[in-house]
Amino acid sequence: MTESQVLKVLAGFFEHDLLFPYGVGASVEAAEFMCLLAPKICADPACLNESIMIATMLLAAAAGRKEWNFPIDQESMVQFKGGSPQHNAFLLTPSKDDSKYFAKRLGFFLTLHLCSEEGQKVRMCARQDCPRFFLANRPKQEYCSRKCANAVAFEHHVERQKKTLGEEAYRARRAKAVRTSVTARRQHQDSPPAPSRKALAVDVDP
Numbered sequence: 423m424t425e426s427q428v429l430k431v432l433a434g435f436f437e438h439d440l441l442f443p444y445g446v447g448a449s450v451e452a453a454e455f456m457c458l459l460a461p462k463i464c465a466d467p468a469c470l471n472e473s474i475m476i477a478t479m480l481l482a483a484a485a486g487r488k489e490w491n492f493p494i495d496q497e498s499m500v501q502f503k504g505g506s507p508q509h510n511a512f513l514l515t516p517s518k519d520d521s522k523y524f525a526k527r528l529g530f531f532l533t534l535h536l537c538s539e540e541g542q543k544v545r546m547c548a549r550q551d552c553p554r555f556f557l558a559n560r561p562k563q564e565y566c567s568r569k570c571a572n573a574v575a576f577e578h579h580v581e582r583q584k585k586t587l588g589e590e591a592y593r594a595r596r597a598k599a600v601r602t603s604v605t606a607r608r609q610h611q612d613s614p615p616a617p618s619r620k621a622l623a624v625d626v627d628p
Contacts, residue, residue: 469521476529
């Protein structure tokens, strides 16, 4: 990733309150923080591994309705502001441009977001080959997209067919269907194109 791309990602974190709370001087603080951290991420992308791990585990805990703990170092502290209209809890760290503290700040603010009503909608796609997290639109939604839902439905259909017909019979029927489809496609490609409307038009003299 280029430095400009990294800055765009960090700006997205700030926009969604995942690094800094809104308040007087927050934009200036965020700009300074992002300009210090972006070059370090470009030079060593592996420094984001802890951040990715913490975010993944928090989302998995929210989706699975489970408990997960991550330690906060002794040098940091939580600041609470009573009566604040939007955000009243912040994680204060000794350094803002260090990747270790970046991971802690990200994890702390992500935890606050996951405690909201929106956090209750976090799900992990139930399709085995899709590890995506998503926000459910319905209480019983299990799949992240129609594509995954259809794929699982097809897999269940295949399993039922195998149980009914047997493994070998199902494979033979499937192979026959594939051959029929290929033959039909070739015949369609070899057939002459249908005449256009212009070619079918007949000139009539007045």
